[in-house]
Amino acid sequence: MQLKGNRIGVYARYSSDRQHDSSIEDQIRRLRRFADDHCRSIDTSLTFADHAISGSSTHRPAFESLMAKVRNREIDVLLVEDTSRLSRDAGDAHTL
Numbered sequence: 396m397q398l399k400g401n402r403i404g405v406y407a408r409y410s411s412d413r414q415h416d417s418s419i420e421d422q423i424r425r426l427r428r429f430a431d432d433h434c435r436s437i438d439t440s441l442t443f444a445d446h447a448i449s450g451s452s453t454h455r456p457a458f459e460s461l462m463a464k465v466r467n468r469e470i471d472v473l474l475v476e477d478t479s480r481l482s483r484d485a486g487d488a489h490t491l
Contacts, residue, residue, distance in 0.1 A: 398433045400471020404441035406461050408480045410449045419444045426474045441470055450482050 407422035423442065430437050441464065443457040453459070458481075464470050475481055 398430070398435050398472050401435070402441060402469060402471045403430055403435055403437050404443065404461065404464065404470040404473045405437050406443045406458065406473060406475050406480060408445040408450060408455070408458070409447060411447060419446060422476045422480070425476060429474060435472075437474070450479060453482065 405423055405426045407419045407426070409418040409422075423444070427437055443461040445455040445457045448455045453462075461470075461473075465473070
């Protein structure tokens with residue numbers, strides 16, 4: 396897989412109080428390792444995380460900030476650990 400572009404964004408999320416903040420750190424660490432393995436780096440200003448917020452809605456502070464960057468074409472590549480981190484709603488996922 397080739398990562399095209401230099402502006403690489405990252406989004407991480409966990410959804411419940413049964414999970415921990417470390418889940419976000421673990422996701423971001425794995426995504427950084429993936430970028431490193433592809434000779435790319437992740438700009439910390441393009442790193443977004445929502446803590447203890449369900450993916451059933453797109454009304455999440457960090458997600459909304461991420462999407463503003465995407466709309467403004469400030470991100471070339473977005474890395475997520477799993478598409479469920481972006482959305483758990485099939486309609487929203489399709490739109491994204």
